[in-house]
Amino acid sequence: MQQTETQIRPVGLRSTNGNGHPSAVDHTVTVPSPPDVANGRVAAAAQRLIPSEVFARTTWQRRYAAQLRLTDTLVVCMGVVLAQYIRFGTPGTAAGDFKYLVPGFSVVFIVVWLFALAAFHTRSPRVIGSGIEEYRRVIAASFWTFGAIAIVTLLLKVDVVRGYLAVALPAGILGLLLSRLFWRGHMARKRAEGGYQTAVLAIGEPDAVQNLANELTQNALDGYRVVGVGVPGYGPPRGERITVNGTDIPIIGGETQVLEAIRTCGADTVAIAGTEHFGVQGIRRLIWDLEPLGVDLVVSTGVMDVALSRLVMRPIAGLPLLHIEKPQYLGAQRFQKRAFDICFASAALIVTLPLLIGTAIAIKIGSRGPIFYSSERIGIDGKPFSMTKFRTMVKDADKQLASLLNANESDGLLFKIRDDPRITSVGRFLRRFSIDEMPQFLNVLRGEMSVVGPRPPLRREVEAYDCDLVRRLLVKPGVTGLWQVSGRSDLSWERSVRLDLSYVDNWSMTQDVLLIAKTLRAVFRRSGAY
Structure with a gap:
């Protein structure tokens, strides 16, 4: 016992x-029970579990799918009608055969588009609320619709629909994605309240x-x-x-x-x-x-922390085997990422130049000390570099670290205090909106960092790494990353490390773009920023 x-x-x-x-x-x-006993047990259980109970459990899924179907229909109709209006004007103004051809074509267009959304299972319980996969299916169904319409019109030599499609495609896709984003927000609120x-x-x-x-x-x-x-x-x-x-x-x-x-x-x-x-x-x-x-x-x-894009189900000899593709952070993918980093960092610095100048002036007026703060970080393959940020603490703040170690709120190798007494009033504002990190784009241009990547580690952190954590050094650290959009300073050490390793193994350009978009939302929400 x-x-x-x-x-x-x-x-x-x-x-x-x-x-x-x-x-x-x-x-x-x-x-195991004999087959007849087992079958009897199943039959008895099926009788006890009446259909109304099963139906009630998934009512919210059917209601949510019905709401999506309604908004999809409205968005598609509005997109097609808008395209018809821009291309041909108000109903009845088209000349000749177009007076009847255009409305008929619009009806067919709407039916085909809605059929494609259903055929691609965009409202399946397996994907609703899942984010990327749901959006991917919506986009795929829309492009399939336009591809089919374009082929048919090309074969029939109906040239009048080119401008028509050019308006309906972006308007419809944008409307569908925005409506899905709205319903995802609705679902998030319901789930936060314990529903759905x-x-x-x-x-x-x-x-x-x-x-x-x-x-x-x-x-x-x-x-x-x-x-x-x-x-x-x-x-x-x-x-x-x-x-x-x-x-x-x-x-x-x-x-x-x-x-x-x-x-x-x-x-x-x-x-x-x-x-x-x-x-x-x-x-x-x-x-x-x-x-x-x-x-x-x-x-x-x-298997944990493996992106869907790396998973392929292969039935072999009657057994469904899960094949896991290798990570993609080497070769041509690394060149592609570097090109993206240069373009994005250059654009970010040019667009925010007035903000950067204003920030520098505020720091200089607000407290004594330099405008920028540089600290050593460990980059790709363990190479050290000097990371640049706007100074948010008082001068010589590093010398006060020893006296504050007992107040550390982090559970790992990081040092974090929610109300750090060394932070200046200007610095607190800069940290709240991550403005202090903007100079790191200079590190990106120098090739020491990437726009998206793992959190830049300190030397003392790297010296304490085990064999698994060394894998973080296979890619460049990033200005933003999974850690930035998942809680920032509120993350535990274990969670932070896990996110970094997940990024290394599952990198893709699509993921980088999505993380940049999520970073903007995280910055304005200001969660974990201190």
């Missing part, structure tokens, strides 16, 4: 057997299932709520719970209690963390069991 407790406690199990002591846990693997949730029943070994539950519930805006945990071989439920991110989650028992737990926990998704215990036949049987219940099944591969 004591040995069992030692195995379970590290993952947060807590007994509720009434006397305050952990109860014994049975790790005996349950022998996906109820998950997680199954797996204690360590694996706790990691899965932790990842699913780490960000409330992702919309996942783990309502129960199943441990293979656990046996019937004993009232025990695990604690994940401050939330107590009941252990529903072993894998044989899954069907009954779906009803009691209200789950609409079953997530498996590791398939070793189930095997091929067990997973197949579980898929068949969940099918009549209308419950989704997802399987965690155990």
Whole structure:
């Protein structure tokens, strides 16, 4: 009994057997039931789980999809009507056959566009609210529509629609993306209030299932709520719970209690963390069991921080194998990134030149000391360089560091104080809007930094790196990055390192552009800026 407790406690199990002591846990693997018994169990469970309960769990998804369908229809109609008006004027003013051809063509255009949005599953529960993938499908469906229309009109030699398409394409795509952005904001607000949730029943070994539950519930805006945990071989439920991110989650028992737990926990998704215990036949049987219940099944591969663009599912000999492409930070990709850095940094410095001059004057008037502050950072391949920023602290602030170490609020190698007494009044304003970091674009032009990349580390941080963290030095540090848009100074050391490593492994130009856009939003939100 004591040995069992030692195995379970590290993952947060807590007994509720009434006397305050952990109860014994049975790790005996349950022998699978014969097919007729299993089928009878499924039939009984399906009868207990009435269709109205399954329907109620996903009502918000259907309502959200209906809202998207309505706004998509309005946006497409408005885009096509706008294009028709700009190209041909008000209805009825077109001459000859165009008087009837143009409205008919507009109707066909609208129908084809809406059909493409549906065919590309832009309103699928799998992608709604997911961001990049949702936007990608909307854009792909729109370009497919215009490609099809262009080919047909070329074959029919209908030349009058060129200007028509030139207006409808950008107007429609922009309208669709803005409407999706609006509804994503609506979803985020609902999820922050506890609505629009996906109820998950997680199954797996204690360590694996706790990691899965932790990842699913780490960000409330992702919309996942783990309502129960199943441990293979656990046996019937004993009232025990695990604690994940401050939330107590009941252990529903072993894998044989899954069907009954779906009803009691209200789950609409079953997530498996590791398939070793189930095997091929067990997973197949579980898929068949969940099918009549209308419950989704997802399987965690155990692979973390790998971008979707690097994942390819390849069915080989009947087995779905996940192929992971290699990172793309070498060769031609590095040249492409360097060209982008030079163009962006040059444009940023030219556009913000009046702001930079005003900032320099304010710093000089506000306190004694130099305008710029330079500190050593470690760049690509471990090469040191001098990083330039606007000075935001009093002169000789570095000499006061030793007396402030006890007030450090960071949990790792970083030194962070929310109300650092060394920061000047001007410096506090500059940090709030990240203006102090603008001179780093000079480092970008010198080739020491990149516009987007991992956080620039100090020498003392690099000296404490283990083998995994050295991987951060494979790319240039960035003026902004995943750390900048994910909390900045509010991030824990572990989270900051994980984001940096994720960026190194998953770099792409598309990701860089998106991170720059998110940086602007993070700057104006001012979260974690101190």
